[in-house]
Amino acid sequence: MSWTDERVETLKKMWGEGQSASQIAKELGGVTRNAVIGKVHRLGLSNRNSGATAAAKPEAKAKPAAAPKPEPKPRPMPKTEAARPVPEPSTEVKPVAHVRKQIIPAGQPLPPQPSANEISPEALAKVNEVEKKSKKISLMELTERTCKWPVGDPATEDFWFCGLPVQAGKPYCEAHVGVAFQPMSARRDRRR
């Protein structure tokens, strides 16, 4: 498969929507997420925002080209044909001032309103569901990547751990994380 116009457009679109590289790759087909990421970079639309986790750590190895300059930041010049004295209006992109741009794809109706936050009914409902399909694992079966959310009464046979796969570093699965970490406003006025 090659990067046809259409495919590139799909890529741009999806990437712009915040889709992950793997999702895009799956959608396109015939390419891996690596290919997608590579293409994204070559297209120059890598950073979606400022909050990228890892975006700059050029050293540590495999790059002996240690420039004494702390800031080798060659901004891509818009190739102007002639030396036309056309002043660029405001193409300056200062590394400062970064307003968070919240992209809300049309298909995602979830505005997280952190107002009077109770535990969202959503989350609770989700937990209910999850408990249905939980793996019901025992204590000994708990691993680093199994949800450690206890279900039932420990004093009875009716007790197990969720056991669903956790996402990242968290002790619980996605659903249980939702209720495990209470907004703290909810538990606040729950005093006795």
Next chain:
DNA sequence: CCCTGATTCGC
């Protein structure tokens, strides 16, 4: 282990 994106480098 699952996932994410970033980077490198042979092709």
Next chain:
DNA sequence: GCGAATCAGG
């Protein structure tokens, strides 16, 4: 230009 391999992180 491409993308697998690798790296770095959650």
